[in-house]
Amino acid sequence: MVERSSRISGFYKLTREERIEHVRRFASLTDDETRGLSGGALSLDVAERMVENVIGLMEVPLGIAVNFLINGQDYLIPMAIEEPSVIAAASNAAKMARAGGGFYTSSTPPVMIGQVQLLGVPDPFGAKMEVIRRKEEVLEIANSKDPVLVKHGGGAKDIEVRVLDTPRGAMVVVHLLVDCRDAMGANAVNTMAEAVAPTLAHITGGRPLLRIISNLADRRLARARAVFPKDAIGGDEVVEGILDAHALAKADPYRAATHNKGIMNGITAMALATGNDTRAIEAGAHAYAARYGRYEPLSTWEKNANGDLVGTIELPMAVGLVGGATRTHPTAQTNVKILGVKSASELAEVMAAVGLAQNFAALRALVTEGIQRGHMSLHSRNVAIAAGAEGKLVDIVAERMVQEGVIRVDRARQLIEELKNE
Template structure:
């Protein structure tokens, strides 16, 4: 059989159709532009559609399951590099991943509170009542926890002490932004009444630290180019861990993989980016999102950990048929499975990038594909 990259478009579409059971309508949607009527509902003042190439990364085995991974991205070499890295990982069993429950945090900011500590105690004493108000607004997700903490203003404005009331909400298979925001707005009047303060912000946090995903894999030293390349990759990682100038570019490579899958499947990649970069700086210094080390056998092992709030129901997938088909191509049955696949794409893309940088340099393969892109 031909390798996927050797096929022409019709052969690729037929392969995908047979692999995951696409209908003819779903197959056709992969080549159809988004209808302007749909775009006009999605954004204001719409005038057209901005197209982004959609490709398929191959060779991914995640927790023992083979997956085709749709990636929407305009940059050459990313899909090919991720596929190659996944093939190397495949020889050692592929990617192993875990994802937390889909717990999101919603925040209600309260200001002008005379006794913050006292107000906090009053809020927590009314926990059941507040959660009941929140849950009355949704049938699909559930508020399961409530917390409150004091925040001291560290800005130049010196606006004083604030109380932040935080809802913990199980978003299940949705990303959950709309439901979380609705719940925060619903409890705001009660929070103001209890605290005697003024409520300002009522919104989710995109720093989804209760919704973590972790993924790891082992890459054969021979497939990477030998022990010397493994050592050079570890030097590259050491710089990304220690120097913010390198860490930013290192993590850009990680997000090449994650964002491309996010865009293909209709996720909020800006929220994902913001949360990922905040997590990269969690100890006060911006560092690599991935970690790399040498195994006892001399192979290269890597892992990634980051907050990842994604969904397979609601959102863009309800409006954009291509995003809906992309989710079907991945054969994911839960938001957790999608998060794990995205983390695997990020780890694979990071490995591919630092391997190229540590060996022949990034330009050798990247610019060859870049030249093809512009017909040179």
């Protein structure tokens, strides 16, 4: 039986081939899937059919975050990202969270909102009541457009009607609440919204204009919680520092923006790796952060009775396992296999846990050594490469710059010349 433990000591010290072998065994990858991790899995012919005006492919580094224990299950986390230190930080945070039992997650049903905008309605509030009265008729029309989704337990489940006062006058906006099951749902929801628009226009006496999904997926939430024992993270001083850092994010949107960016480092990297819509996820998260009229942090940090740090997070997570690039891109399919998730809800919950881990890692670095020490140490290799270093020279130049505390391209070039002349 294959051991599925994500607790891999010194994973970063292994050669690339050894890391790939760990992942291959963990996820039982085929030879073709394993080869695809090294690039070339996405052909130009497939890319040509995914987007318009194709001229080539843009590669992003793909790494694995280790140590994640979520709801008692081990996960290896594929992350596609160009920023150094993110994957290492997530792995380290997950290791510390294991000392407190790992991450515990939950989620709401995968319900998305389709909006139908109606203009020129003579009696908006009377129209609202009439639409609600004829709800079943509207839902029947919507569900007729996707019998497969309905067969799998999804489909349009309910409606809401809002009367909005806008600079262009009163508008009636109907929300179609659609359970998308394991799909992100944009295509299904948009099709349903367009299908019910003529009926809604007839009912209200208005004119339909926009008929489209909302990316503020506040009916499709993912949540995660973890306890970080104080002894595992550096003691009482670190706990208090993180609480003070969170207090600033709660009070100041300038800090909250960066706080949430750290969360999205992990979530967006996972979304990209699995072929999900990174822009939709980011838009929903940031809108949710401002749902009370003020931009606030997506996570909360507290101290329990034992003095340990407790982190929680809740945010919209519109992700899918069927349709879109998740089913088209070969590497995205392999990454889903590495994760081992069986539903869109499970994927969303794992993403929430990764976001919380990433947030903890950033906060701990900020209140201890500062964010630059670890980040710049890893960034130094990129600087060395940009300066023209190759092979073993990359690590030598990077290490020298870190020792000096000067990480710049001009200094890297000087070091390259000095080392070549020795």
